[in-house]
Amino acid sequence: MSEMHAIRRTRLRERCSAAGSAAALISRPANVRYLAGAAPRDAVLLLGPDEDTLVCPGPLDDRAPGGRLDESVRLHTLPGSAGDPAVAAVGLLTDRDVPSLAVEEHHLTVSRHRAIRSVAPQVRLGDLGGGVEQLRVVKDEEEISSIRIAAEIADQALGELLESILVGRTERHLALELERRLVDHGADGPAFPTSVGTGPHSGRGGHRPTDRRVEEGDFLSVCLGATYRGYRCEIGRTFVIGTAPADWQIELYDLVFAAQRAGREALTPGTACRDVDRAARQVLASAGHSEGLPRAVGHGVGLEIDEDPQLAPAAMGKLDACVPVTVEPGVHLPGRGGVRIDDTLVVRPEADGGPELLTITTKELLAL
């Protein structure tokens, strides 16, 4: 583990040097955790020319979220939790003749940036941009293994729910029960707020559970995910409540399933991200569903639930191997409900068997 974090920091340091920065200040929590192994609340990581320091507002203890600090990172704790760790970190540079520092301008606020500048006016501040986020896109097998376990946990939680009685229970209760089961099975917690939509609420991405109860004949859409060792996954399924789905339900389900399959099958290294989106989207569009579709057909997952790459119409870039992504098209018919099917997969070359499906709960249309 230790070595892995050090290698990541070396890669970032090389990027910074190439861009003319002697040091870097990492403030975005997922980036801090990626490089240092731990991201206690409000901690920042200073990548210096010769040593790396995690600056924490308080003492590091077993309460600290975000893993174990890499041994090769020095820990600097602020006395009495006072002040901004970012400002304190830059203060550490002032007597070390560092001419330039790259910061995360997409994360630091204007106020913090100004405070940093005033504590070290002689240091030229540059922009690290999404440098760490770019490193995070391709995962190593240890990261993928954590996402795989997160997916197993989510599959288990969902599977148990399907064996229970659903009619009469509210969306909110079903969502809470799923989250409890995630934790029961060893998740750090939910990867994002669990979404449960019944009847007219089904098929909407990001639906917040309400007090509506499950009724016979409803579509029921569920979207959940687990976090395991900081890594997140996502699974979404739609079911029918009752003995037999109606014709319109079968038709809509088959359509979304076909779109989702088209998206999954497009996940090969070298494919343009926007082409994955298009593969799924055009199945829906050819059946007349072009309005109200999701903004993106999928996105990367890892230390955050929504990270690069975006599988969206205007996305730039191509897929690499070992990139975990979601594929999650859906159609929602206002007033009637809809279908959403969501998997987490890892992009793999054809020679390795193609995309690796992590969320293995069946995608047959189950009548519950």
Place this chain on the structure above:
Amino acid sequence: MSEMHAIRRTRLRERCSAAGSAAALISRPANVRYLAGAAPRDAVLLLGPDEDTLVCPGPLDDRAPGGRLDESVRLHTLPGSAGDPAVAAVGLLTDRDVPSLAVEEHHLTVSRHRAIRSVAPQVRLGDLGGGVEQLRVVKDEEEISSIRIAAEIADQALGELLESILVGRTERHLALELERRLVDHGADGPAFPTSVGTGPHSGRGGHRPTDRRVEEGDFLSVCLGATYRGYRCEIGRTFVIGTAPADWQIELYDLVFAAQRAGREALTPGTACRDVDRAARQVLASAGHSEGLPRAVGHGVGLEIDEDPQLAPAAMGKLDACVPVTVEPGVHLPGRGGVRIDDTLVVRPEADGGPELLTITTKELLAL
């Protein structure tokens, strides 16, 4: 309701004009909700010279968290969820001859600030600072009423837990059960992650629940809160598990209770915030507990769980009437555990009966 939000915006507009800004861009979600009634994800509020506009990345629907949009605010939705609403909002100004705009530099990132500047280079950007946060400190009776209901919900959830069997259950399960009960009783959700600490974990602020099980003889510390209509409260209690507390437990409990009472009794309009902290802190210090104490003895609550005022040693400013705050001193003895007692109260003048206690669960040392 509508009128109330309009009055708040008028007060802010007056502050901005006085500071030389013709318009203001509000991006911090709690501030957007305070002024517009609703804060859909990533939405920003533009306070123009003659009209106010909420700029949303997607259509407003009943999924939108954060209440109902004030009718006197114009809604502007971005097509296809594209781009940064803050940039789009400033774009609306370009043909309206607005010379200056105040932004929330403590919330906007450097990148977003730059993007705003480039879309409207002729507009002079100023800093609104914590202008909206300052308006939010003193609550109106409708806001206090929401916090009061949130406190009732938290009291109910906690009371039910105390009637159940606790020995043998894990911290994580107790925390999840409390959160489920909050929702059962009508909360929007937990106000913050519920903390349950047993045995050596008891008495630590912000302890994250583990798989440790409740044992006979333990201290059990619980800290939870509900959100109701966006408003948050906090309650913390410590109990003893078993028939009779040990002498050291009674002694420590009485000490923290005395410190918490001293803090509560100091809550009068006009008192310096730091004096409330000192009142509680010196009770603990006089008994030899000066290390490892919380950073602050309390803080304001409202649309966020931790907002101004801070009741801390270095805090500036004085208390006003109608300010809801927590008072939550604690002592944690490493390896043994500790006590934390936390209430939400509203500062009221002596003539109105003094501080109003919202979280009314008993603070006697209960043996469960």
